[in-house]
Amino acid sequence: MEEHIIYLNKIRRQIIDELSQHTLEQLLYIPVGYKNNIFWNAAHVLATQQLIHYYLTENRMLVDLEFIKVYKKGTFGNNEATESDLEELIELLESTPMQLHKDYRAEKLSRYRKLQTFLGIELTNIEDAIIYNNIHEAMHLGYILSLKKNIPF
Template identity: 50%
Template sequence: MEKHFEDLATIRKHFVNYLHAYDLKRLTFIPMGFKNHVFWNCAHALVTQQLMTYYLSDNEMLVETDWVHRFKKGTFGDQNVTEEDVRTLIKLLQTTQVRLRKDYFAEDLSYFRPYETSFGIKLETIEDAIRFNNLHESLHLGYVMALSKNIL
């Protein structure tokens, strides 16, 4: 599993780099042909990771409930985003991936409620969720990369 945590750290590093690269106006700009913006994709990846790993293992999530409601599946980039939100997201992207690794190896996430993703992939274990999360975050990193070419 160590490789999966290393990959997550790399993905998160890229998200953080994009969040540092643009001002708030660019982070929240939705180009024609897109439904969301850079900030939303980064926040959505974070919230989804918390839902798939902590919520489905009956553990307290490390993000506020408000963030879950704002950035879960089915939401769009139409929320008001502040500079404080950007700072909070950067911190959470960095700390939650470290905490996930720690909690996994401490076996704090041993219970897991099976879940079928909208991709049709069945998550039966926390390991499945961690692996799928990297796929999901990579997908949204791809969107961030595409968005970044359209916001300059």
């Protein structure tokens, strides 16, 4: 399972690189035909990861509930983030895979409430959730790459 956490680190590194290569204005821009922006996609993967790895294992999430409410599934991008929000997001994107690794090895995530994903995949344990999360984050990395091609400035 540890190799899947390594893959998560690699996906996160690419997301962080994209965040670092753009201005906040560019990260918050929502192109015509889209419902969200680069910032939202990066924050959404963090919110989802926390929900499926921590909330569903009845552990304390590493982000607050307000963050989850703003970036969970079914929400849309907005332009209200600040430079401070961006710095915090990057820090959390970097640190949470390491914490996941520690918590997994310590067996803190072994109790799991089942979840049926929007793709019809049933997550029955933390191992399923770790693998699925990588699929989800890679998909949103693809969205980020598409969005960046549609930023006119």
